[in-house]
Amino acid sequence: MKQYLEEKNFKQGFRKDVERLSKQKISNCYQCGKCSAGCPMAFKMDYPPTMTMRLIQLGLHDEVMGSNTAWYCVSCETCTTRCPREIDIAKVMDTLKIMAQAGKYEVSDTEIPIFDWIFLKSLQYTGKVYELGLIMTYNIISLNPFKDVFPLGLQMFLKGKIALFPHFINDPVAMWEHLEMFSKIHKKQKEKIRETNG
Amino acid sequence: MARIGVFVCHCGTNIAGVVDVKRVAEYALTLPGVKYAIDYKYMCSDPGQNAIIEAVKEHKLDRIVVTACSPRMHEGTFRKAAERSGINQYMSEMANVREHDSWVHSDDKEAATLKAMKLMEMSVAKVRRSEALSKMYATVEKRALVIGGGIAGIQAALDIAEAGHKVVIVEKDPSIGGRMAQLDKTFPTLDCSACILTPKMVAASQHPNIELRVYSEVVEVNGYVGNFDIKIKKKASSVDNKKCISCGVCTLKCPSKRAQSEFDEKIAPRKAIYTPFPQAVPNKPVIDREACTFFLTGKCRICEKVCPTQAIDFNQQDEVVTEKFGAVVLATGFDIFDSNVYGEYGYGEYKDVVTSLQFERLINSSGPTEGHVVRLSDKKEPKNLVWIQCVGSRDESKGRPYCSRVCCMYTAKQAMLMKEHYPEVNCYVFYIDIRAAGKNYEEFVQKAQNEYGVIYLRGRVSKIYEKKDKLIVRGADTLSGSQVEIVADMVVLANGLEPRKDAKSLAQLFHVSYDQYGFFTELHPKLGPVETAIAGVFVAGACQACKDIPDTVAQAGAAASKVLGLFSKEKMEVEPLIAKVDPLVCSGCETCYNVCPYSAIEMEDREVSRGNLKHVAKVLDSVCKGCGACVGACYSKAVDLKGFSERQVYDQIETVTQ
Known part of the structure; x- marks a missing residue:
C-alpha cells in the first residue's frame, strides 16, 4: 500500500485537465494491463502505464506528476496501438x-527533463547535436561532472565518436530555416503552456 | 429358452479406447442364452440401430442387451430400436460401460475390460427374466397452478392462459407484482419498472383464464403429473372482496402505527389495514391481525365504521380448498441477503447504511419519499454515496460463494440514477469484479463510469464506522495500490440474492430437490433448465438461480411452453415400471400402505377365491412411481416391481458375486 487515499484526494479536476489536453478519454480505461504488458520501458517506471491511467482516473496528481513514468516513455506507441479502449x-x-x-x-525531480532541455538547446544553436557540449553541460547541471568519462567517454573520444567542436549547418539559408522553425516551436510551446494552465 | 443378443458399442474411442470391446463381445457368446454378439463403432447411430433390428430378425432374438453409455442417454433410443425390430421395448437392457467404466478406469485397461464383461453379464442376467410390458396412460387435468405472483409467475400464467388453458396464480402477499413492483428503473435501458410491469399485472387480473389467489399459500400436495391435488390456504384478509369497492377510506382512517411496510422494505410505516402499494392487483385491502388494534386489544373497529359497503369482516377465517391441477410452475422468487451478517458494515446500527432494495424504494417516485433520496437518520440529502458490491455474494465465509448476477448491474443503475437526479453528488462503488454479461450490460456499466462519472474502486470495504453524522468507509483500491477512506453520507449495500425463506418447505411439499442454499434444482443444468426431477413441476425465475428480469421472463415463457406441451396431449404416457401386489401372498399388514411416499397403495377387501374376501393391498397404477419402497418393506414378499423384479435383481447380484 503506497498511499493512504482519502476522498479529498480524488481530484477529478486533474483527470479532466489531462483528458482535455490530450483529447483522450482516460475514464474509458478498464485496467486490462495490455499497455504495461507491451511497454519496453515499464521496468524503469515508478508506475507502469496501466497504473498511471488509474491514478489519473482517481485524480491523484501528486503521484502521477511526481513519478518518472512519463519521462521514461520513449513514444514507441506500442501501448497506443494495442489499447482496446x-x-x-x-x-x-x-x-x-x-x-x-x-x-x-509539482513535478518529479528526475533529470530527464533537464537532459531534454539541453538536447533541444544544443540542437537549436548548432543545427546538429554537439555531443561533448551536451554531455558536459548535463554532467555539470546534474552535479555529476565525471559521469561516464572514464573509460567510456575517453574511448569514444579516441575513436573519434565525440568531436571536440560542434558541427554547424554551413548553408546560411538552411540555418535560417532551422532557426525559423525553432521560433515557431517556441511560439507553439508558449501557447501550449497557456492552454495547459488556462 | 431366451434368445439374447448382445451389442457392444465402441462409442468412438470413449469405450473402445479403454475396454477391449472384442473380448467383451466374445465373452458374451459364452453366456447361456446369448445367441448373437457383435461390437460396433456407434450403436446409437442409424447403421448401429439397423444392425440391432437386422440381428433380431435374422437370429430370432427375443431380448437384447446394449453395452454402451448411461441409460439416461440412450435407453429410449434402444427401446425404440427393439420395438422397431418387433420385440417388446422392455425386453431391452443397457449396461453402462462408459460412465461407470471406461471414463473412470482409463488407467487400467485390463481391469476395465473385466468390469465391462461383468456389467454386461449382469444385464444379460437381468434381461433373461424380463417380461413384456405395455405402456400405460394417464389423464391430464388441463389446469395449471403458478406459485408466486412476481414477473415470472405473471408471465408464465399469461403464456399458459393465452394458449387457452386455465391458470391459478397463488401469491402469499396481498398483491401480485413481486420484487419487480418495488424497483424504480430497470437496467440497462432505465425504463420504469412499474410502467412495464403494471400492464402485465392488469392483463393477468383481467384474463378470463387466469384466477388470482392472493394472500394464499400452498399447504399440501398430493398426486402426480397431470393429476395434482393441491390444498391452497387463503389467509383471512378480514375484508369481503365482493363488497369492497377499493375506496381506501379504511386505510386512511386506520389509527394503527405498529407496522412497517414490507413493500417499502420497512423504511416507512404502514397501517394495519392496507394495500401494499397504490397499483396493487387486486386492489383490495387486508388486515394485518398482528398490527390491528382491534385484534390486539378488542377495541377500535374504525375501519368497520367508515367502510361505506360494510366490507370489513372481523370474523373471517382462513379457508383451505383442494383443487386439481395438471402442472405446476414454481416461481417463488428471491429474498435479499441478510445485511446483518456483515457486522463490519454496521447495517441496523447506522441508519444511513441501507440495503439496495431500501435505496430502490427511496429513489422510486412512488416510494415513501416520493423519489427524494434522503438519509434515514436526519432526512438530509446525501452528498457522498458509497455502494458496496458483493454483500452476500462470492463470500465463502458467509456461506454464499455464488455470484448473484444482478448486483453489478443494479449498482451501476442506482449510482447512475443518483447522478441523474442530483448531478452534484459523488458516487463511489466498491467492487471486486464487474460482471456485466448481458445484452448492452457492459456498455451500461461503462456509461456509469465514463458519462456519469461514478467512481469505481476495486476492492471490498473492510469497515464502516460513524464519526459525527458521517459514515467513514474504509476500503482499498487495488488498482492504484492504495487504501481508501471515504467520508460518506449514505452507504448502500448491494445485497446478493438468495431464495425465499420458505422455498425449502415448498420444495419439500412437491418433493422437488433444492441445493444447499435453497434454490430449486432443475432437471439438467443445460438440457433441462425449467423442468424439475418431479414430472409436471416446472421452475421459473430467481427461485431456481439468481436471475435478472429478461432471463426470468425467458424462463417463465419456457416453463409455460413445457406446461402447454404437457397439456397438448389427451393422455399421457407413463412408464409401466411400477409395483404390483400378489393378492394371494399379501397378508394385509398395511406396511406398504404406510411406507408409500406417493400414497399409491390402497387397501381393499378382495375376493381371492370363491366367497373368500381378503384384506389386501392394491397399487394405484397411475399414482405409483416405481420407487420400490413397498418392495423392500413387504414382509411376505407379496409386492414386486415390474421391470425390476426381485428375481432379476438377485440374479444380477449373483452374477457379480460369482
Missing part, C-alpha cells in the same frame, strides 16, 4: 510532460 496512451504521456513543463502541478 482506443486511448492514445503515448499522447497522454506527452501531455503529462507538457503539463510538467507548464508548472501547474
Whole structure:
C-alpha cells in the first residue's frame, strides 16, 4: 500500500485537465494491463502505464506528476496501438510532460527533463547535436561532472565518436530555416503552456 | 429358452479406447442364452440401430442387451430400436460401460475390460427374466397452478392462459407484482419498472383464464403429473372482496402505527389495514391481525365504521380448498441477503447504511419519499454515496460463494440514477469484479463510469464506522495500490440474492430437490433448465438461480411452453415400471400402505377365491412411481416391481458375486 487515499484526494479536476489536453478519454480505461504488458520501458517506471491511467482516473496528481513514468516513455506507441479502449496512451504521456513543463502541478525531480532541455538547446544553436557540449553541460547541471568519462567517454573520444567542436549547418539559408522553425516551436510551446494552465 | 443378443458399442474411442470391446463381445457368446454378439463403432447411430433390428430378425432374438453409455442417454433410443425390430421395448437392457467404466478406469485397461464383461453379464442376467410390458396412460387435468405472483409467475400464467388453458396464480402477499413492483428503473435501458410491469399485472387480473389467489399459500400436495391435488390456504384478509369497492377510506382512517411496510422494505410505516402499494392487483385491502388494534386489544373497529359497503369482516377465517391441477410452475422468487451478517458494515446500527432494495424504494417516485433520496437518520440529502458490491455474494465465509448476477448491474443503475437526479453528488462503488454479461450490460456499466462519472474502486470495504453524522468507509483500491477512506453520507449495500425463506418447505411439499442454499434444482443444468426431477413441476425465475428480469421472463415463457406441451396431449404416457401386489401372498399388514411416499397403495377387501374376501393391498397404477419402497418393506414378499423384479435383481447380484 503506497498511499493512504482519502476522498479529498480524488481530484477529478486533474483527470479532466489531462483528458482535455490530450483529447483522450482516460475514464474509458478498464485496467486490462495490455499497455504495461507491451511497454519496453515499464521496468524503469515508478508506475507502469496501466497504473498511471488509474491514478489519473482517481485524480491523484501528486503521484502521477511526481513519478518518472512519463519521462521514461520513449513514444514507441506500442501501448497506443494495442489499447482496446482506443486511448492514445503515448499522447497522454506527452501531455503529462507538457503539463510538467507548464508548472501547474509539482513535478518529479528526475533529470530527464533537464537532459531534454539541453538536447533541444544544443540542437537549436548548432543545427546538429554537439555531443561533448551536451554531455558536459548535463554532467555539470546534474552535479555529476565525471559521469561516464572514464573509460567510456575517453574511448569514444579516441575513436573519434565525440568531436571536440560542434558541427554547424554551413548553408546560411538552411540555418535560417532551422532557426525559423525553432521560433515557431517556441511560439507553439508558449501557447501550449497557456492552454495547459488556462 | 431366451434368445439374447448382445451389442457392444465402441462409442468412438470413449469405450473402445479403454475396454477391449472384442473380448467383451466374445465373452458374451459364452453366456447361456446369448445367441448373437457383435461390437460396433456407434450403436446409437442409424447403421448401429439397423444392425440391432437386422440381428433380431435374422437370429430370432427375443431380448437384447446394449453395452454402451448411461441409460439416461440412450435407453429410449434402444427401446425404440427393439420395438422397431418387433420385440417388446422392455425386453431391452443397457449396461453402462462408459460412465461407470471406461471414463473412470482409463488407467487400467485390463481391469476395465473385466468390469465391462461383468456389467454386461449382469444385464444379460437381468434381461433373461424380463417380461413384456405395455405402456400405460394417464389423464391430464388441463389446469395449471403458478406459485408466486412476481414477473415470472405473471408471465408464465399469461403464456399458459393465452394458449387457452386455465391458470391459478397463488401469491402469499396481498398483491401480485413481486420484487419487480418495488424497483424504480430497470437496467440497462432505465425504463420504469412499474410502467412495464403494471400492464402485465392488469392483463393477468383481467384474463378470463387466469384466477388470482392472493394472500394464499400452498399447504399440501398430493398426486402426480397431470393429476395434482393441491390444498391452497387463503389467509383471512378480514375484508369481503365482493363488497369492497377499493375506496381506501379504511386505510386512511386506520389509527394503527405498529407496522412497517414490507413493500417499502420497512423504511416507512404502514397501517394495519392496507394495500401494499397504490397499483396493487387486486386492489383490495387486508388486515394485518398482528398490527390491528382491534385484534390486539378488542377495541377500535374504525375501519368497520367508515367502510361505506360494510366490507370489513372481523370474523373471517382462513379457508383451505383442494383443487386439481395438471402442472405446476414454481416461481417463488428471491429474498435479499441478510445485511446483518456483515457486522463490519454496521447495517441496523447506522441508519444511513441501507440495503439496495431500501435505496430502490427511496429513489422510486412512488416510494415513501416520493423519489427524494434522503438519509434515514436526519432526512438530509446525501452528498457522498458509497455502494458496496458483493454483500452476500462470492463470500465463502458467509456461506454464499455464488455470484448473484444482478448486483453489478443494479449498482451501476442506482449510482447512475443518483447522478441523474442530483448531478452534484459523488458516487463511489466498491467492487471486486464487474460482471456485466448481458445484452448492452457492459456498455451500461461503462456509461456509469465514463458519462456519469461514478467512481469505481476495486476492492471490498473492510469497515464502516460513524464519526459525527458521517459514515467513514474504509476500503482499498487495488488498482492504484492504495487504501481508501471515504467520508460518506449514505452507504448502500448491494445485497446478493438468495431464495425465499420458505422455498425449502415448498420444495419439500412437491418433493422437488433444492441445493444447499435453497434454490430449486432443475432437471439438467443445460438440457433441462425449467423442468424439475418431479414430472409436471416446472421452475421459473430467481427461485431456481439468481436471475435478472429478461432471463426470468425467458424462463417463465419456457416453463409455460413445457406446461402447454404437457397439456397438448389427451393422455399421457407413463412408464409401466411400477409395483404390483400378489393378492394371494399379501397378508394385509398395511406396511406398504404406510411406507408409500406417493400414497399409491390402497387397501381393499378382495375376493381371492370363491366367497373368500381378503384384506389386501392394491397399487394405484397411475399414482405409483416405481420407487420400490413397498418392495423392500413387504414382509411376505407379496409386492414386486415390474421391470425390476426381485428375481432379476438377485440374479444380477449373483452374477457379480460369482
